[in-house]
Amino acid sequence: MRINNNLARLKTYLLRHKRDLIWGVIFSIGTNLCALLIPYVLRYTIDGLQTVISKETLLLYALLIVSISIMGGFFRYLMTRRIVGVAFQIEYELRNDLFSHLQKLSLSYFHKIKTGDIMARATNDLKAVRMLLGPGIRNLLNTIIMGTAAIAFMLVINSELALYSLIPLPVLTIAVAIFSSRIFRRFKKVQEQFSNISAGVQENLSGIRVVKAHAQEENEKRKFKQLNQEYMNKNMSLARIWGPFFPFIMLIFGIGMIIVLWLGGRLVITERISLGQLVQFNGYLMMLTWPMMALGFVINLVQRGSASMGRLMEILEQVPEIQDGEWTQDINIIEGEIEFKNASFAYDKKMILKNINLKIAKGMTIGITGPIGSGKSTLVNLIPRLLELRQGSLTIDGIEIKTIPLKVLRKNIGYVPQETFLFSESLKENIVYGLEDFDEAKLRRAVSISALDDEIERFSQRYETPVGERGVTLSGGQKQRTAISRAIIREPKILILDDAFSSVDVHTEEKILKQLGKFRKRRTCILVAHRISTIHDADLILVLKDGEIVEQGTHKELVAKGGIYTNMYRQQRLREELERI
Numbered sequence: 001m002r003i004n005n006n007l008a009r010l011k012t013y014l015l016r017h018k019r020d021l022i023w024g025v026i027f028s029i030g031t032n033l034c035a036l037l038i039p040y041v042l043r044y045t046i047d048g049l050q051t052v053i054s055k056e057t058l059l060l061y062a063l064l065i066v067s068i069s070i071m072g073g074f075f076r077y078l079m080t081r082r083i084v085g086v087a088f089q090i091e092y093e094l095r096n097d098l099f100s101h102l103q104k105l106s107l108s109y110f111h112k113i114k115t116g117d118i119m120a121r122a123t124n125d126l127k128a129v130r131m132l133l134g135p136g137i138r139n140l141l142n143t144i145i146m147g148t149a150a151i152a153f154m155l156v157i158n159s160e161l162a163l164y165s166l167i168p169l170p171v172l173t174i175a176v177a178i179f180s181s182r183i184f185r186r187f188k189k190v191q192e193q194f195s196n197i198s199a200g201v202q203e204n205l206s207g208i209r210v211v212k213a214h215a216q217e218e219n220e221k222r223k224f225k226q227l228n229q230e231y232m233n234k235n236m237s238l239a240r241i242w243g244p245f246f247p248f249i250m251l252i253f254g255i256g257m258i259i260v261l262w263l264g265g266r267l268v269i270t271e272r273i274s275l276g277q278l279v280q281f282n283g284y285l286m287m288l289t290w291p292m293m294a295l296g297f298v299i300n301l302v303q304r305g306s307a308s309m310g311r312l313m314e315i316l317e318q319v320p321e322i323q324d325g326e327w328t329q330d331i332n333i334i335e336g337e338i339e340f341k342n343a344s345f346a347y348d349k350k351m352i353l354k355n356i357n358l359k360i361a362k363g364m365t366i367g368i369t370g371p372i373g374s375g376k377s378t379l380v381n382l383i384p385r386l387l388e389l390r391q392g393s394l395t396i397d398g399i400e401i402k403t404i405p406l407k408v409l410r411k412n413i414g415y416v417p418q419e420t421f422l423f424s425e426s427l428k429e430n431i432v433y434g435l436e437d438f439d440e441a442k443l444r445r446a447v448s449i450s451a452l453d454d455e456i457e458r459f460s461q462r463y464e465t466p467v468g469e470r471g472v473t474l475s476g477g478q479k480q481r482t483a484i485s486r487a488i489i490r491e492p493k494i495l496i497l498d499d500a501f502s503s504v505d506v507h508t509e510e511k512i513l514k515q516l517g518k519f520r521k522r523r524t525c526i527l528v529a530h531r532i533s534t535i536h537d538a539d540l541i542l543v544l545k546d547g548e549i550v551e552q553g554t555h556k557e558l559v560a561k562g563g564i565y566t567n568m569y570r571q572q573r574l575r576e577e578l579e580r581i
Contacts, residue, residue: 034072039283116199132305367535
């Protein structure tokens, strides 16, 4: 039942290629029919040698066997091309569906699963499924067709001899049932350990700077060696089950062969069958050996494929927490008025935001500050629905945010998160990312506003400069300004900068904020910052503490209150003065 549940999802993919699969079955029948004809020709050749046979007839039989073999090879080629081709096509479709589904999943899902684990499923597990659909189906067809036809021919030659030779088969059936369940469990453990290795390597390489800075190379090598050793141990455990399977099958058929030689020889002596018929019978019995061995191979592939498909289904069955609902409205653009009403948010029952009531008018600039962990990033992540509000309401232009199509919502929001991420592409590709139609003027305007233009001109390849993995070739400030350019170039109605100036010096920050002044007009802008200089010109400043808005007003109003904001402002002023000394 477990295998059926895991593999049931593949039915949809197989039905898309039923035409190729039908041709594969036809070619498989042709392949096995040619193979079954060879013992039939040998029978008449050997029986002819016992009487009188001419050289011409013997040559004719030889040419017939060669012709049948060539024809069988041709059919085998066509069968493999069709069936294995379908397997690669389904792997392609399944990988696309997996990646597409991952794009739909919410951020919270990626907080719970390691990137290396996902990569292992998208590579190693998909390969196991493809092996099931390619060599697995091909060998299963050959086993069924060859096995059924060979047994039928054996029964026609001599039913008594056929029944005796098949006596060991029930033992084989029992062995298959025992082996298959154990293979499934052990291969699943192998795949899970491979995911652990992938996750470990991915984390190590992503954090290689930290590893080297703390001189932890030897410790990391020791940890990897332990993971690798465990992977080898699990593979060896699988091999201990799988290893004896083929020899056991050969032993079963060896017993069958002894029975045939003993009883068949007696039948030839008593002239109940001819010598040619005994050779023909042995030929079919030998042909049964490979299908039975292939059956063991198929069982292994089915168990591996089922275990891997089960791991893929764990991702494919994940329901996105954030998606378009049934009542999505037909909206193409938003203006930028935002309103929170009694909004609360919790992570795993831990309350992060409490009863937020806030109205941001279109074109207004809001500054948000407060201690670390006060909920600033959580608040702004609710606006593009990177997080889903569960209590209270959030509207944009008076429309409930859940009824706005996600694509439209996010298309109209420019967002720079705390953790700047750049792709391993050129500087230009990172800036125009998400822009539907490239515009040179927009590109130059965006980098000018983010004060990156002068530095780009100093790069040897200018806009085509590769930034390396995660922007490793750029400084922290350059990465942040690249991300700001990426948000600005889309000319969004809502611009959210979440601590986007933390790696930028004060002078450059002032320059960017000054140039952002014109851009911010007619756009709603939300600035999250710890640095007061970033937000002091905002139309309204919010101070968050423990998930609540404890102070709000303009810079002058908040300084005059003598509260949290005032203390933050004085401390930063003192720090700046000490730095000048």
